[in-house]
Amino acid sequence: MSKVNILGVDFDNKTFNQFQNEFINRLNNHLSTFIVTANPEIVMAANENPEFMKILKNDPDYITADGIGIVKAAKMLKQPLPERVTGYDLFTWLMDVASDRGSRVYLIGAKPQVIHAVQSKIAKEYSNINLVGAEDGYFTEDLELVARRIQKAQPDKDYAALGFPK
Structure with a gap:
């Protein structure tokens, strides 16, 4: 490669x-x-x-x-x-793929208003996606707790928009 x-x-x-x-x-x-x-x-x-x-x-x-x-x-x-x-181009393409496949998706990251807007857009434009979780990136819990929460939701795909250091 x-x-x-x-x-x-x-x-x-x-x-x-x-x-x-x-x-x-x-x-x-x-x-x-x-x-x-x-x-x-x-x-x-x-x-x-x-x-x-x-x-x-x-x-x-x-x-x-x-x-x-x-x-x-x-x-x-x-x-x-x-x-x-870009991350945005990959994300939108991967969301199309997820919708085509009826995938279970978990989203984490961005500001609260942004994650809510993305949830709304998914409901309208990617109706075959099963959104099993979505949360903003401003959590204060330990990353292990967040990871367990995501794992418990059993997504097929999870997308993170978390800047450094998260």
């Missing part, structure tokens, strides 16, 4: 269409997939926090270039990425 290293973070050198093909294959094979859509702020945070960098080095299955600054940095390094692959 081709990677482009930008300040220690390895970005997958793929187009949006290539990501889609790989994700469909992983979904069809029931493979858990952890995707990080990293922008320049995430790269800088990882460079300031060794534990965060360790997570980005070891845990994600994919890291996409979610920021034009990442695409420009890759070009400057003479290892151009084919395009920007």
